[in-house]
Amino acid sequence: xxxxxxxxxxxxxxxxxxxxxxxxxxxxxxxxxxxxxxxxxxxxxxxxxxxxxxxxxxxxxxxxxxxxxxxxxxxxxxxxxxxxxxxxxxxxxxxxxxxxxxxxxxxxxxxxxxxxxxxxxxxxxxxxxxxxxxxxxxxxxxxxxxxxxxxxxxxxxxxxxxxxxxxxxxxxxxxxxxxxxxxxxxxxxxxxxxxxxxxxxxxxxxxxxxxxxxxxxxxxxxxxxxxxxxxxxxxxxxxxxxxxxxxxxxxxxxxxxxxxxxxxxxxxxxxxxxxxxxxxxxxxxxxxxxxxxxxxxxxxxxxxxxxxxxxxxxxxxxxxxxxxxxxxxxxxxxxxxxxxxxxxxxxxxxxxxxxxxxxxxxxxxxxxxxxxxxxxxx
Amino acid sequence: xxxxxxxxxxxxxxxxxxxxxxxxxxxxxxxxxxxxxxxxxxxxxxxxxxxxxxxxxxxxxxxxxxxxxxxxxxxxxxxxxxxxxxxxxxxxxxxxxxxxxxxxxxxxxxxxxxxxxxxxxxxxxxxxxxxxxxxxxxxxxxxxxxxxxxxxxxxxxxxxxxxxxxxxxxxxxxxxxxxxxxxxxxxxxxxxxxxxxxxxxxxxxxxxxxxxxxxxxxxxxxxxxxxxxxxxxxxxxxxxxx
Amino acid sequence: xxxxxxxxxxxxxxxxxxxxxxxxxxxxxxxxxxxxxxxxxxxxxxxxxxxxxxxxxxxxxxxxxxxxxxxxxxxxxxxxxxxxxxxxxxxxxxxxxxxxxxxxxxxxxxxxxxxxxxxxxxxxxxxxxxxxxxxxxxxxxxxxxxxxxxxxxxxxxxxxxxxxxxxxxxxxxxxxxxxxxxxxxxxxxxxxxxxxxxxxxxxxxxxxxxxxxxxxxxxxxxxxxxxxxxxxxxxxxxxxxxxxxxxxxxxxxxxxxxxxxxxxxxxxxxxxxxxxxxxxxxxxxxxxxxxxxxxxxxxxxxxxxxxxxxxxxxxxxxxxxxxxxxxxxxxxx
Numbered sequence: 012x013x014x015x016x017x018x019x020x021x022x023x024x025x026x027x028x029x030x031x032x033x034x035x036x037x038x039x040x041x042x043x044x045x046x047x048x049x050x051x052x053x054x055x056x057x058x059x060x061x062x063x064x065x066x067x068x069x070x071x072x073x074x075x076x077x078x079x080x081x082x083x084x085x086x087x088x089x090x091x092x093x094x095x096x097x098x099x100x101x102x103x104x105x106x107x108x109x110x111x112x113x114x115x116x117x118x119x120x121x122x123x124x125x126x127x128x129x130x131x132x133x134x135x136x137x138x139x140x141x142x143x144x145x146x147x148x149x150x151x152x153x154x155x156x157x158x159x160x161x162x163x164x165x166x167x168x169x170x171x172x173x174x175x176x177x178x179x180x181x182x183x184x185x186x187x188x189x190x191x192x193x194x195x196x197x198x199x200x201x202x203x204x205x206x207x208x209x210x211x212x213x214x215x216x217x218x219x220x221x222x223x224x225x226x227x228x229x230x231x232x233x234x235x236x237x238x239x240x241x242x243x244x245x246x247x248x249x250x251x252x253x254x255x256x257x258x259x260x261x262x263x264x265x266x267x268x269x270x271x272x273x274x275x276x277x278x279x280x281x282x283x284x285x286x287x288x289x290x291x292x293x294x295x296x297x298x299x300x301x302x303x304x305x306x307x308x309x310x311x312x313x314x315x316x317x318x319x320x321x322x323x324x325x326x327x328x329x330x331x332x333x334x335x336x337x338x339x340x341x342x343x344x345x346x347x348x349x350x351x352x353x354x355x356x357x358x359x360x361x362x363x364x365x366x367x368x369x370x371x372x373x374x375x376x377x378x379x380x381x382x383x384x385x386x387x388x389x
Numbered sequence: 390x391x392x393x394x395x396x397x398x399x400x401x402x403x404x405x406x407x408x409x410x411x412x413x414x415x416x417x418x419x420x421x422x423x424x425x426x427x428x429x430x431x432x433x434x435x436x437x438x439x440x441x442x443x444x445x446x447x448x449x450x451x452x453x454x455x456x457x458x459x460x461x462x463x464x465x466x467x468x469x470x471x472x473x474x475x476x477x478x479x480x481x482x483x484x485x486x487x488x489x490x491x492x493x494x495x496x497x498x499x500x501x502x503x504x505x506x507x508x509x510x511x512x513x514x515x516x517x518x519x520x521x522x523x524x525x526x527x528x529x530x531x532x533x534x535x536x537x538x539x540x541x542x543x544x545x546x547x548x549x550x551x552x553x554x555x556x557x558x559x560x561x562x563x564x565x566x567x568x569x570x571x572x573x574x575x576x577x578x579x580x581x582x583x584x585x586x587x588x589x590x591x592x593x594x595x596x597x598x599x600x601x602x603x604x605x606x607x608x609x610x611x612x613x614x615x616x617x618x619x620x621x622x623x624x625x626x627x628x629x630x631x
Numbered sequence: 632x633x634x635x636x637x638x639x640x641x642x643x644x645x646x647x648x649x650x651x652x653x654x655x656x657x658x659x660x661x662x663x664x665x666x667x668x669x670x671x672x673x674x675x676x677x678x679x680x681x682x683x684x685x686x687x688x689x690x691x692x693x694x695x696x697x698x699x700x701x702x703x704x705x706x707x708x709x710x711x712x713x714x715x716x717x718x719x720x721x722x723x724x725x726x727x728x729x730x731x732x733x734x735x736x737x738x739x740x741x742x743x744x745x746x747x748x749x750x751x752x753x754x755x756x757x758x759x760x761x762x763x764x765x766x767x768x769x770x771x772x773x774x775x776x777x778x779x780x781x782x783x784x785x786x787x788x789x790x791x792x793x794x795x796x797x798x799x800x801x802x803x804x805x806x807x808x809x810x811x812x813x814x815x816x817x818x819x820x821x822x823x824x825x826x827x828x829x830x831x832x833x834x835x836x837x838x839x840x841x842x843x844x845x846x847x848x849x850x851x852x853x854x855x856x857x858x859x860x861x862x863x864x865x866x867x868x869x870x871x872x873x874x875x876x877x878x879x880x881x882x883x884x885x886x887x888x889x890x891x892x893x894x895x896x897x898x899x900x901x902x903x904x905x906x907x908x909x910x911x912x913x914x915x916x917x918x919x920x921x922x923x924x925x926x927x928x929x930x931x932x933x934x935x936x937x938x939x940x941x942x943x944x945x946x947x948x949x950x951x952x953x954x955x956x957x958x959x960x961x962x963x964x
Contacts, residue, residue, distance in 0.1 A: 013516070014516030014517075015516060016516075017519070018513070018515070020519065021512075021519055022513060022514065024513075025510070025513060028501075028506070032502075054636065055636050058636065217715070234715075236715065237715065239712065240712060240713050240715065240793060243713055243793075244793045247636075247713075250635070250636055251635055251639060252634060254634070254639050255639065278500070282499055285498075285499060286510070288444065288497070289486075289510060289511040289558065290485055290486030290511040290562065291510075291511075291514055292482030292514070293478055293482075294479060294755075295482075295513075297687060354637075354705055357705070358636050358637045361698075361699075365643070365647065368691065369691065372651075372684070373684065375687075376683060376687060379683070380680045380683065382444075383444040383445070383482070383485075384435075384436075400673070401673075402672070402673060403673075446676065447671050448672060448673075474669075474671065475668050475671070475759070477668075477679060477758060477760060478680075
């Protein structure tokens with residue numbers, strides 16, 4: 012066992028000095044390798060972090076949202092449903108929600124207008140999300156014009172800009188008092204946009220949703236978990252698409268690596284010939300090539316992941332944002348929480364180090380099977 | 390002792406340019422003696438050296454090692470006689486590493502590394518501790534009076550110093566057989582004489598020495614015990630020098 | 632199909648593995664037909680050079696296969712959120728008919744790949760390549776299995792559509808369920824505990840005896856393999872209950888999740904590692920005295936036996952710790 016360890020140590024020693032002896036070739040390989048790792052790592056990290064953010068935000072969302080459907084389209088739900096749903100066993104509370112979309116022609120952006128639960132903001136005042144503030148260049152105290160359904164613009168004074176920390180959830184939000192909202196949209200009394208249902212035991216949510224749908228055939232209960240699942244799917248899908256596209260880059264890298272490994276310079280050939288004639292056997296030279304590859308892979312993997320980490324979590328992944336976040340006029344600005352786990356690293360390993368290693372097996376073998384007597388003959 | 394029985398080595402058989410380097414050679418290399426292979430280039434000396442030195446396998450025939458000097462083979466301590474004809478490369482290399490030390494015509498030292506590392510190289514795959522290999526290498530360099538160059542690059546040495554480093558490298562694994570291919574081809578008379586003196590010291594250490602050369606300084610040296618004359622892949626004459 | 636990066640990684644891995652195995656199999660066939668260690672012809676020398684390449688390719692392929700078993704299970708676990716009704720890997724695997732077959736095949740190829748690596752290790756230490764024919768014969772068996780598994784894995788992932796509702800492990804591994812999962816869960820805990828600890832003790836005893844005296848190699852191998860099977864069944868039958876501290880939660884996949892400290896990974900790595908090593912001892916037994924192997928195999932078998940003993944001991948200790956220190960108590964019987 013000890014001999015084996017010492018052998019590895021000696022060969023590794025020589026492998027490192029070999030790499031340094033051919034700086035040009037190995038540095039260029041390392042740079043390209045690092046780039047590939049960092050590109051794929053950025054996608055993996057970003058996708059994972061987005062999913063995590065979505066999950067965190069949805070934790071605050073209602074367990075079940077009940078909407079009413081008319082001819083397959085979302086309609087206003089009668090507040091009378093509240094009592095009957097609250098009576099279902101397992102339901103902790105039911106709260107009618109009042110909200111809608113508002114399209115601002117001037118900026119081309121869609122905002123979400125919502126009635127606040129609190130007494131604040133009071134009549135004539137609005138709390139706005141930071142995305143709204145940015146797009147309309149508003150701060151506290153400014154006036155925000157909103158057109159009612161009859162076309163008359165009403166001015167609301169901005170009481171508060173919602174904190175940056177809730178950016179993902181509230182970026183496009185405008186909070187008004189219930190009275191103002193009903194007046195603006197001409198909301199009929201006794202109706203709400205949807206109902207937010209809180210359920211005590213998470214395991215019972217699907218059953219309760221089924222009961223609601225049974226009691227009110229015209230309703231559509233949407234589970235929190237379904238929303239989360241949809242977001243997960245989208246992020247995964249988008250992330251996967253990008254990885255597939257980067258597959259071309261990985262392929263190019265693999266061919267590049269193969270080429271570097273096959274193109275032994277005359278000096279390298281001479282060296283291996285000498286090694287074999289002084290007593291290194293094929294297995295030893297293969298081990299040498301393995302350690303060379305491992306050293307470069309480790310260096311590239313480390314640097315690539317660190318680069319990606321910085322890019323995603325400190326520089327907000329400007330390269331990939333559009334593809335991963337989707338198209339919109341209004342983007343929430345947010346810093347993702349760094350969250351890298353061994354699983355992501357394992358996936359990264361499979362997508363980068365493994366293709367590299369496989370591509371260099373045959374060239375390494377060819378280099379290693381030089382005849383020992385080659386040095387005698389040259 | 391190394392015995393060859395009816396050994397033939399051919400290349401490229403079945404292809405466009407088949408060529409037989411050695412034909413039906415039978416030969417015994419005596420232990421602790423200096424044997425010289427003499428002959429013009431193309432006579433098969435180098436091929437014969439590679440076969441004896443466990444660098445290549447014969448196309449036909451048998452090669453048998455015997456005696457106390459066999460090392461590097463698992464269980465070798467108990468083996469008195471070993472037929473190495475069909476040994477796979479791994480084992481052949483193990484034996485070669487431990488039993489044979491090679492000195493090449495062009496010295497064949499690695500250019501990018503230090504003299505000390507060059508000497509240590511053959512011992513790396515044995516699994517010996519790095520520190521111990523280093524110590525032995527330093528002792529060998531001191532023995533051949535090139536210790537002061539231990540950390541220099543090989544290109545900076547003179548011809549004679551390079552030769553002595555090459556010899557030190559050949560001795561790092563404490564081999565019982567030294568094989569040299571045209572060792573004096575690039576040396577002047579003084580250095581050649583020096584080389585033969587070092588060979589003499591090998592003999593007194595009980596090592597077997599095998600040299601392929603057509604240099605009269607080597608072939609006619611008083612230290613030579615046996616001369617084997619070769620031509621066109623066959624032995625013309627083989628005899629002890631009285 | 633879901634394009635999760637991990638899924639892509641697994642598909643790429645199985646493509647690479649398949650490619651390497653096919654290439655190696657091609658040359659393996661050549662070797663089986665034309666190998667002649669006694670010959671010094673150039674063709675034989677070329678074949679001997681090739682064996683280095685094939686050995687390397689297959690070692691990498693099988694190491695990758697082993698890693699991809701873990702990545703597969705981990706991914707199935709991670710994806711459970713996408714399928715309504717799935718709480719852990721059990722649900723994800725049940726989404727379409729390919730999930731469990733892929734898992735079973737991956738386990739089988741893991742074991743066979745491990746065995747191949749053991750035989751290859753022994754063969755390369757012998758000075759006359761004594762095991763070369765059995766080795767490549769094993770490859771002829773293993774190769775197609777790997778390719779089939781790769782194909783099924785592709786079909787599995789291609790058939791993963793996130794909207795599908797699948798069963799939670801509670802209904803899959805519940806005691807009343809029909810099917811093998813339910814049967815395993817319904818095995819009475821008391822006798823299973825006895826079988827498990829008894830099997831472990833027997834394996835340890837045989838292993839120690841084999842290491843000391845060199846006798847009873849087959850017995851040890853059989854004992855360790857049987858214990859492997861019993862331990863797997865025990866995981867579902869009672870071990871998981873102690874980890875979850877619930878009398879009805881039998882699922883063997885949920886222990887892989889974070890809330891249980893990822894203890895599932897340690898348990899499975901220990902069990903599978905020990906199982907492969909124990910089987911390796913048995914596979915090498917017929918060659919124990921054959922020529923050059925007489926020098927190599929006994930030492931190798933001792934190391935493998937040691938490995939099994941250590942890993943099984945680790946497994947047993949973790950299980951015993953859980954049983955002794957968990958506030959959960961199974962009713963007698």
